[in-house]
Amino acid sequence: MKILGLTGGMGMGKSTVASMLRRAGVAVFDADATVHALQAPGGAALPRIAQLVPQAVTAGRLDRAVLRQAVLTHPALLKKLEAIMHPLVRHARTEFLRRSRLQGAACVVLDIPLLFETGADRLCRRVAVVSAPPWVQRRRVAHRRNMPPPQARRLIACQMRDARRVQKADTVIRTGLSMKETERQVRRFIRSLRA
Numbered sequence: 603m604k605i606l607g608l609t610g611g612m613g614m615g616k617s618t619v620a621s622m623l624r625r626a627g628v629a630v631f632d633a634d635a636t637v638h639a640l641q642a643p644g645g646a647a648l649p650r651i652a653q654l655v656p657q658a659v660t661a662g663r664l665d666r667a668v669l670r671q672a673v674l675t676h677p678a679l680l681k682k683l684e685a686i687m688h689p690l691v692r693h694a695r696t697e698f699l700r701r702s703r704l705q706g707a708a709c710v711v712l713d714i715p716l717l718f719e720t721g722a723d724r725l726c727r728r729v730a731v732v733s734a735p736p737w738v739q740r741r742r743v744a745h746r747r748n749m750p751p752p753q754a755r756r757l758i759a760c761q762m763r764d765a766r767r768v769q770k771a772d773t774v775i776r777t778g779l780s781m782k783e784t785e786r787q788v789r790r791f792i793r794s795l796r797a
């Protein structure tokens with residue numbers, strides 16, 4: 603089974619490209635969705651987050667804006683949050699790969715924002731990085747109403763720089779142009795996977 607990595611900074615178009623891949627029938631592991639599920643009511647991460655940042659959890663429910671503000675104000679907290687989340691995400695990823703192998707999938711995608719930072723790229727035969735010019739990224743992130751621009755910029759600064767990711771990529775999917783152009787690059791990427 604071929605394992606492909608998909609990564610990129612916030613707002614670079616990773617989720618958009620992941621949906622295109624899913625529509626083409628490729629199974630995609632979504633690390634962000636996994637994080638959200640683990641942090642949802644009843645999620646495995648919630649009791650530990652409540653210990654770490656008590657004000658972020660009320661009546662078994664996580665207030666993501668409070669948690670985001672807390673980890674950005676105290677960077678050491680982000681490291682502690684990652685130490686809670688990453689082993690759980692790794693476990694979910696292993697399960698996804700096991701299930702995909704059992705189902706006889708020829709090719710799967712790991713969509714992980716911190717793919718390089720967590721070393722998950724080492725599992726991948728090839729890695730595609732989504733990239734767009736910095737002003738396009740800033741404009742897209744600013745459009746996310748649930749995250750004020752200064753916070754978004756600080757979260758971007760926690761990640762590897764785009765140029766470094768592009769350097770490490772086997773394929774770069776440029777998303778700064780039209781959606782049609784992104785689709786064309788994704789189709790070409792899928793053809794190269796199936797070749």
Ligand SMILES: CC(C)(COP(=O)(O)OP(=O)(O)OC[C@H]1O[C@@H](n2cnc3c(N)ncnc32)[C@H](O)[C@@H]1O)[C@@H](O)C(=O)NCCC(=O)NCCS
Pocket residue numbers: 611612613633634637666667669670673680683684687691714715716717749757758760761
């Ligand atoms: C920081 C948190 C609370 C912010 O939550 P919020 O709902 O505001 O944003 P959301 O989860 O949708 O993330 C938005 C984007 O931020 C980026 N991001 C998320 N976590 C991190 C991180 N630890 N470091 C750098 N960037 C991150 C990703 O590109 C993500 O797509 C949340 O993302 C979180 O719990 N992060 C820690 C877990 C983690 O490391 N996730 C990355 C999985 S590889």
Ligand SMILES: Nc1ncnc2c1ncn2[C@@H]1O[C@H](COP(=O)(O)OP(=O)(O)OP(=O)(O)O)[C@@H](O)[C@H]1O
Pocket residue numbers: 610611612613614615616617618619715742777778779780781782784
């Ligand atoms: N040519 C394009 N290719 C991809 N996305 C585009 C393009 N033009 C505009 N967009 C828009 O840019 C946004 C990209 O957001 P998307 O959620 O895919 O990024 P992301 O990398 O997953 O971000 P985040 O990590 O912040 O969740 C979407 O709203 C999408 O509609």
